Amino acid sequence: VLHSTRPLHTSQQCSAPVPPLPEKGGEVRHGLIPEEFFQFLYPKTGVTGPYMLGTGLLLYLLSKEIYVVNHETVASACILAVIIYGVKKFGPDVAAFADKLNEEKVASALAVKNEAIKDLETAIEQEKKEQWRVEGRSYLFDAKRNNVAMLLETNYRERLMTVYSEVKKRLDYQLAMQNLKRQKEQDHMIQWVEKSVIQSITPQQQKESVAKCILDLKALSRSAQAAA
Amino acid sequence: MNLSFFDQFASPCLLGIPLILLSMLFPYLLISPQDNRWLSNRLSTLQLWFINLITKQLMLPLNKNGHKWALILTSLMTFLLLTNLLGLLPYTFTPTTQLSMNMALALPLWLATLLTGLRNQPSISLGHLLPEGTPTPLIPALILIETTSLLIRPLALGVRLTANLTAGHLLIQLIATATSVLLPILPSVSILTALILLLLTILEVAVAMIQAYVFVLLLSLYLQENI
Numbered sequence: 001v002l003h004s005t006r007p008l009h010t011s012q013q014c015s016a017p018v019p020p021l022p023e024k025g026g027e028v029r030h031g032l033i034p035e036e037f038f039q040f041l042y043p044k045t046g047v048t049g050p051y052m053l054g055t056g057l058l059l060y061l062l063s064k065e066i067y068v069v070n071h072e073t074v075a076s077a078c079i080l081a082v083i084i085y086g087v088k089k090f091g092p093d094v095a096a097f098a099d100k101l102n103e104e105k106v107a108s109a110l111a112v113k114n115e116a117i118k119d120l121e122t123a124i125e126q127e128k129k130e131q132w133r134v135e136g137r138s139y140l141f142d143a144k145r146n147n148v149a150m151l152l153e154t155n156y157r158e159r160l161m162t163v164y165s166e167v168k169k170r171l172d173y174q175l176a177m178q179n180l181k182r183q184k185e186q187d188h189m190i191q192w193v194e195k196s197v198i199q200s201i202t203p204q205q206q207k208e209s210v211a212k213c214i215l216d217l218k219a220l221s222r223s224a225q226a227a228a
Numbered sequence: 229m230n231l232s233f234f235d236q237f238a239s240p241c242l243l244g245i246p247l248i249l250l251s252m253l254f255p256y257l258l259i260s261p262q263d264n265r266w267l268s269n270r271l272s273t274l275q276l277w278f279i280n281l282i283t284k285q286l287m288l289p290l291n292k293n294g295h296k297w298a299l300i301l302t303s304l305m306t307f308l309l310l311t312n313l314l315g316l317l318p319y320t321f322t323p324t325t326q327l328s329m330n331m332a333l334a335l336p337l338w339l340a341t342l343l344t345g346l347r348n349q350p351s352i353s354l355g356h357l358l359p360e361g362t363p364t365p366l367i368p369a370l371i372l373i374e375t376t377s378l379l380i381r382p383l384a385l386g387v388r389l390t391a392n393l394t395a396g397h398l399l400i401q402l403i404a405t406a407t408s409v410l411l412p413i414l415p416s417v418s419i420l421t422a423l424i425l426l427l428l429t430i431l432e433v434a435v436a437m438i439q440a441y442v443f444v445l446l447l448s449l450y451l452q453e454n455i
Contacts, residue, residue, distance in 0.1 A: 021269055070231060071404035074422070076318030078404075078429045098270035101277055105267060 031087070233401050237394065240321045252323045255310030279306065286448050293348075294455045297448075304333070305444040312393060312436030316429070325397060327390045334385035337447055342378075345454025356453055385446060392439045396432045403428060 027035035033050070041049040061067040240247040260272045268276075283302045287295055308324065315322025323329050345353035357374040358367065403425045410418040 015264065018265055021265070021267075025269075069408075071401055071408050072231065072318045074404040074407045074425065075400050075429075078400075078422070078425050079316050079318065081426065082429050082433065094274065095270055098273045098277075101273050102267050 031084075233398060233405075236319075236321065236397060236401065237325050238321075239326065248323065251321050252311070252329075255307060255314055258310060258314075259306070282306070286444065289452055290448065291455065294448075294451055297451055300337075301444055301448060304337075304447075305440060308389075308440035308443055309437060312440055313433070315393065315397070316432055316436060322393060322397065324389055325394045327386060330386035330389045331382070334389075334443075335382040338382040338385060338450060341447070341450040341454045344451075348455070353454055381446075381450065385443060389439055389443055392435055396428075396435055399428060400425065400432060 029035055029038060038050050041053070045052070062069070240251055259275060260268075263272055265272075267273075279302060282305050283298055286301050286305070287298055290297070311322060311324050314320055315324070342353075357371055357378065359370070359374075362370055403421060407418050407421040407425055410421060
C-alpha cells in the first residue's frame, strides 16, 4: 500500500511508524478537477486557460460527433443532477458524522487515560494519609498502654477492697459473738439475783414494806397539797 | 454512435477480449484498502462503519453457526450495492443485469443453505415444508406446494434482481429517448418527460440499494431456517 503522504520514490516504504494523514484532502475546483491542474496551466495561460481548454475540448467532441448526443446524454444529465444534489445537500452532514466517529474513538481512549490518572491520584492521596497516620503511632500506643495500666490498677483496687471487707466481716462476727456471750451472762446473772431476792422476801417483810409505802404516799400527798 | 435499447446489456468486449471480469471488479476501486491506522480519513471511517453496520444487522438473527457466513454475506451485499449504484452512470455496464451472473450467485448460495440444513438437522429442515396448524386433509397438497416454493427460490432470487435492474435501466433509456425526441417538437412535453425521468432516476437509486439488501436478506433468512 502506497502511503499517499510520502512523495514518490524518495525513500523506502516502511510500515512503522505509520506516516501521519494530511489534515485536509487535496484542493479541488468544481468538485472534480484538482487545483494543481490550474496551477500547472497558470504560468502559460493565466486564469482562464483551463476553462478555455475545457470548453474547446467539449465543443470539439460535440461538433465532430466524437461524442454523440443521444438518449444516454439525457439520462446522464438526470443522474448527474441527482448526484450533485445529494452531495451538496448531505455532504457536510456526512463529513461531520465521520469526524464524530473519529472523535468518539479518541474521546473514549482519552477517557480511559484520564480515569487511570484520577485513580492513581486518589491512591496517592490515600497513601499520604496512611503515612501521616503512621507518625501518630507512638501516641496511639501510649494511650493504649495507659488504658491497660488503668484497668489493671482498678482491678487491683477492687480486689484489695474485697479482701478488706472479707476480713472485716470475719472480725465483726467474732466481736458479735463475744458481745452476745457477755450479754447473755449479764442477763442470766440479773435474773438469778432477782429470783433469789424475790425468794428471800418473807411475807412479814412484805407487809411491812407495803405499809411503809402507804405512809410515804400519804406524806407525799400532804406535801403536794401544801405546795399547791 | 446509434445505440439500440439493448446495447447497454451486451457483455463488454474490446477487440474480442471479454471485459466482463474487469467490469465486475470495478466496484472494488471505490473501497479503500485496509489501513493499519487507528484513526483513518473520512472515507475509510465511513466505509468501516457501514460494513460494521451491515454485518451486525445480518448476524443478529443468526446463531453461532451462522456467523461463519458473515464474510460472504457482507461481501455479497457490498458487491451488489456498489455494482447496482455504479450501473446508473451513463454508458456503464451493469453485471447484475445478466441473468447468468445472478443465477451464478443465487443458486450455489441457496443450495449451500439447503444442504447445510439437510445435513445437520434433516428433520427440522424437512419440517419447514409443513406450516404449523394446517388442517389434516390439506397436508399432502401443502407439502407439494411448499416443495415447489422451496425449489423455486434460487430462480426467484436471481430473476428478481435481474428483472428489477434490467427493467429500471430500460425504462430510463426509453423515457430518455422520449425526452430527447420530443425536445425539438414539443418542448413543454419534453420538460414534463424530463421531470418523470428525474423521479425515475431517484427511484432507480433506491431500487438499486433495496434490491441488493433484499437479495442478501432473503439468503440470510434461508440460512436462518436451515442452520
